Amino acid sequence: MMILCLMFFVAATGGAAAESDGYTWGPVRFQASVTLSQPLDIGRDAAALLYPADAALGQTDIEITLALASPRMKATLEMNDVDLFAYLKTTFMGLGGPPQKSVTRTFLDNAVTGERHHHTIPRPSAVEVYCVPLSDGGSLMVGFTFREGFDPAAAEALMDAVASSMTEIQKP
Numbered sequence: 001m002m003i004l005c006l007m008f009f010v011a012a013t014g015g016a017a018a019e020s021d022g023y024t025w026g027p028v029r030f031q032a033s034v035t036l037s038q039p040l041d042i043g044r045d046a047a048a049l050l051y052p053a054d055a056a057l058g059q060t061d062i063e064i065t066l067a068l069a070s071p072r073m074k075a076t077l078e079m080n081d082v083d084l085f086a087y088l089k090t091t092f093m094g095l096g097g098p099p100q101k102s103v104t105r106t107f108l109d110n111a112v113t114g115e116r117h118h119h120t121i122p123r124p125s126a127v128e129v130y131c132v133p134l135s136d137g138g139s140l141m142v143g144f145t146f147r148e149g150f151d152p153a154a155a156e157a158l159m160d161a162v163a164s165s166m167t168e169i170q171k172p
Contacts, residue, residue, distance in 0.1 A: 022165065023036060023038070023039065023049060024169065025039040025047050025049075026045070026047070026066065026068045026140070027068065027134055027136075027140065027168055027169055028066075028140060028166050028167065028169065029169055030161075030163075030165045030166040030167070031161050032049075032064075032158060032161055032162055033154070033158045033161040034051050034062070034158060035051070035053050036051050036053055036062075037049055037050040037051070037053040037054070037055075039066070040057070042065070042092075043092070045067060045068040045070070045073075046065065046066065046067040046068070046092055047065075047066050048063050048064065048065050048066075049063070049064040050062070050063055051063075058122055058123075060147070061146065061147050061150050062144070062145065062146055062147075062155075062158065063143075063144075063145040064142070064144055064145075064162065065092055065141070065143035065145070066140060066141065066142060066143075067088050067092040067141040067143075068138060068139075068140055069084055069088060069138055069139040069141070070136075070138045071136055071137040071138045073138075074139065081131065081133075081139070084131065084139060085131040085139075085141070089115070089131075089141065089143070092141060093119075093127060093129055093141075093143045093145075094119070094121065095115075095127065095129065097117070099115030099116055099117050100115075100116050100117060100118060101115075101116050102114070102116075103115065103116050105130065105159065105160070105163040106163055106164060107130065107142065107166050108132060108133075108135075108166055108168060110133065112130045112131070112132050113130075114128055114129050114130035114131070114142075115128070115129055116128050117129070119145065123147065123148070124147070124148035125145050125146055125147050125148055126145070126146045126148070126150075126155070127143060127144065127145050127146075128143070128144045128159060129141065129143040129144070130142045130143075134168060135168055142163075144158070144159050144162075
């Protein structure tokens with residue numbers, strides 16, 4: 001009976017389930033509707049989480065990109081919030097053109113307006129990117145990239161799960 005239940009679970013979920021403790025990177029923790037890789041370092045104060053979890057960068061259905069702009073970095077760059085967002089989305093997401101549309105999601109109990117783009121390099125994909133203000137005065141860029149043809153409902157479910165469950169980790 002136990003084997004039959006396990007077989008049903010695997011068939012129903014495709015073998016994937018979100019990590020029960022969620023994902024932690026930098027100053028935040030969040031849940032996801034699919035099982036992602038653990039955060040992979042992709043540069044200074046930046047990480048990517050991938051789906052499928054065992055996929056290589058650039059060979060995924062989903063990539064979540066996180067990039068931290070600490071209060072010190074923001075002071076050093078001497079950028080306003082609009083310029084900082086432009087810098088982060090260009091540097092970490094490769095986005096330079098105007099968005100297709102503005103989108104709003106709730107992160108850390110705040111409505112944050114981001115952008116939706118269609119990306120063609122390195123392959124066609126849909127991208128949503130946000131610059132989330134943090135309680136210490138820093139900012140967190142959160143970017144979602146979905147390969148072209150990925151189920152839009154599943155993409156929405158993942159973005160909603162990440163955004164609505166995100167919490168800041170208070171450092172002692």
